[in-house]
Amino acid sequence: MSRYPRLFEPLQVHGRKLINRVIMGSMHTGLEEGQHHFDHSLRNMAAFYEERARGGVGLIVTGGIAPNNAGRVAPLAAMMTTPSDAVRHREVTEAVHQHRDADGNGPMIAMQILHAGRYGYHPWNVSPSKAKAPIGWFTPSPLSGRDIERTIDDFVRAAALAEEAGYDGVEVMGSEGYLINQFLARQVNDRTDQWGGAFDNRMRLALRIVDGIRAVRTRPAPPSNLDPSAWRVGSEPQRAALPLPLPPPAPLPPLTHPTTAPDAETGDGARLSRHLPAVDARPGGAGASTPPCLAPPSRPVFYSSL
Ligand SMILES: Cc1cc2nc3c(=O)[nH]c(=O)nc-3n(C[C@H](O)[C@H](O)[C@H](O)COP(=O)(O)O)c2cc1C
Secondary structure, X not given: OOOOOOOOOOEEEOOEEEOOOOEEOOOOOOOOOOOOOOOOOOHHHHHHHHHHHHOOOOEEEEEEEEOOHHHOOOOOOOEOOOHHHHHHHHHHHHHHHOOOOOOOOOOEEEEEEOOOHHHOOOOOOEEOOOOOOOOOOOXXXXXXXXXXXXXXXXXXXXXXXXXXXXXXXXEEOOOOOOHHHHHHOOOOOOOOOOOOOOHHHHHHHHHHHXXXXXXXXXXXXXXXXXXXXXXXXXXXXXHHHOOOOOOOOOOOOOOOOOOOOOOXXXXXXXXXXXXXXXXXXXXXXXXXXXXXXXXXOOOOOOOOOO
């Protein structure tokens, strides 16, 4: 362990404390769907992560959860789209959080939002273009500009619901050939509108999603009171009505690139938001002094949590 002398030291992240620097990366286990139970409850997923939390991990990232039907990896894959989804996920977050100490310190859990794009194994999969994935079964439908705006809203709604479910943050899957990566990659994205062509355009979806998630505010109401219409991004009355435990961070200059600079052709390397809520390593960002291995230059998501 001498190579990593700080591994078990706590890490202060955007006003919250990770108890150590051990992060369990996102891995879909098949438990996210809850299909083994008549009531589709997530008790197996909760038990799985509870065991990791008991083992003392600092941060768990769940397997990918789709923000809408088109984004599912397979027809029955897990989604976070409704208040009842948030309620079901409470079992998972509570299982992890029961290992907090009296001061509220303990393992944290973030939910990964994954839109499969053309990697979706179903006929209603979507992508920036009609280019079928070499590993795909079905030709995707190209997203219209309006569809893209809706998809951004769906990411934001999934993040808001994740917070209502008790997650400490979200991670947006931006790599490995999934939807966001498909927009980044010139080989897949042949659009001529504002979402394609120059790299800034191909980046637009990624940045709009991250900015949208950062901007959203959720009400500290019980999940049963959730009102999906409240999750529109940038709704000023909503913002005004929301008490925030933490002040919003000072404005930062716009990102010019996501985590690691992606390859301009393939978009590879843009694991955009691994540990999105955790740190911002740009000058003046919340994680600026954090070691690079733990500090991808990303943005905090929830002002009220991580
Ligand atoms: C069964 C399985 C499911 C995975 N599911 C996800 C996922 O949902 N989201 C994700 O970002 N990565 C997923 N991954 C990728 C892992 O997070 C990890 O990046 C990959 O296994 C490489 O890391 P390793 O070299 O430590 O195995 C998955 C990997 C495996 C083997």
